Amino acid sequence: MPIVAVENAPEGATVISAVKDATGRVLMNAGSVLTSRHAEALMKYGIHEIEIAVTDGLITDPADDARFAETAKLLDPMFVRNDREWDVMAAIHAAAVRLRMESEEGMEQSSGEGGER
Amino acid sequence: MNPEGLVQRFKASASPPIIYLRLNEEINHPDTSLARVGRIISEDASLTARLLRLVNSPFYGFPHRIGSIHEAVFLVGSRQVRDLALVTTLMATFGTIPRDLIDTQSFWLHSLACGTASRLIARSMGKQEGERFFLLGVMHDIGRIVMFNTEPIMSESILRRAAAENRSLTELEHEVFGFTHTQVGRVLTEQWKLPVFLNEVVRCHHAPERAVSFPEEAAIVHAADILAHAVQLGASGEPLLPVLHRPSWERLMVPVSSVERLMREIHTETTAMAWLSSEELTGA
Numbered sequence: 089m090p091i092v093a094v095e096n097a098p099e100g101a102t103v104i105s106a107v108k109d110a111t112g113r114v115l116m117n118a119g120s121v122l123t124s125r126h127a128e129a130l131m132k133y134g135i136h137e138i139e140i141a142v143t144d145g146l147i148t149d150p151a152d153d154a155r156f157a158e159t160a161k162l163l164d165p166m167f168v169r170n171d172r173e174w175d176v177m178a179a180i181h182a183a184a185v186r187l188r189m190e191s192e193e194g195m196e197q198s199s200g201e202g203g204e205r
Numbered sequence: 206m207n208p209e210g211l212v213q214r215f216k217a218s219a220s221p222p223i224i225y226l227r228l229n230e231e232i233n234h235p236d237t238s239l240a241r242v243g244r245i246i247s248e249d250a251s252l253t254a255r256l257l258r259l260v261n262s263p264f265y266g267f268p269h270r271i272g273s274i275h276e277a278v279f280l281v282g283s284r285q286v287r288d289l290a291l292v293t294t295l296m297a298t299f300g301t302i303p304r305d306l307i308d309t310q311s312f313w314l315h316s317l318a319c320g321t322a323s324r325l326i327a328r329s330m331g332k333q334e335g336e337r338f339f340l341l342g343v344m345h346d347i348g349r350i351v352m353f354n355t356e357p358i359m360s361e362s363i364l365r366r367a368a369a370e371n372r373s374l375t376e377l378e379h380e381v382f383g384f385t386h387t388q389v390g391r392v393l394t395e396q397w398k399l400p401v402f403l404n405e406v407v408r409c410h411h412a413p414e415r416a417v418s419f420p421e422e423a424a425i426v427h428a429a430d431i432l433a434h435a436v437q438l439g440a441s442g443e444p445l446l447p448v449l450h451r452p453s454w455e456r457l458m459v460p461v462s463s464v465e466r467l468m469r470e471i472h473t474e475t476t477a478m479a480w481l482s483s484e485e486l487t488g489a
Binding site for chain 2: 102104118121141165166167168169170174175176177179180181182183184186187188191
């Protein structure tokens, strides 16, 4: 998941990791949706970076879009019995695709690290 | 061939969870005590060790180490410890899966993901009995273990066909055996005198609308199974995502905006729990 500067984080992004102040007090729970007021408040608390979810429309790197489509194609056969037009199933499918992409990235990174040794 | 026949043959090779029945009897006794519950568990050294690992794991996140089963019973609760004892005892059944048929670890990981998902969904609904939902999720496919164990050749054939033809394994079970793993699981849980809520969930996890006494539990495990498939940790041999029953999902009140967060939690917590695998499965 991308860690972005609070000032650049798009409004409406879902916060993935709980945001805490220096004493460990939770300022925003994981899963909260970021608003401009949140962003201002976080900066006042000295929080400058947050981890947000990648969701359609927020991260628009064409390479990511292409990878998403490619991974979705791999997973589509698994979803054949379900109605992908239903928003719940569309959300499950999109999350499954992103989890697969992250898992593949993790495997690529660990095989790269192994190769360097 | 019928589910009763398969269960009869399975029972010859797998032991019923006697300790659960003893714990249940003790807990339901009017003069029950935490000390006696602890003593029953302590009689089984292997169970004691597994339970202590579980209560000291991220599953609970206690701030200090729990060193004795008596402390665990006191902190976690006797009914909860009884349910955990049943999970760890029934885990032995996973070890009976023929190794060349399906990857036992992978099958276990899917079950663990379903247990974790059930617990997280139940928690989001404000339910406190996390161990009960964990138990239900982990054990939902117990009927499949019986089928793999007693009919490995037929099971291998349908596992191959399901993968090659991208067909539902449950439908193929029905086509080839004449019954499915949910019916086999129902018979086993009845014959082993396991709790009635487990019996109904095992029977109804693909058709939660058929649950009579525990429809909420059935709906939770039904959804948990689908999310566990979708997070792609482990595999039950089923290549297709089972059909999500809309009214059952709606009953859970999980907003669409929380689906991804829930799936990420399932992924993270299951991965954190994955230590609860090889030793228990292999008996090493």
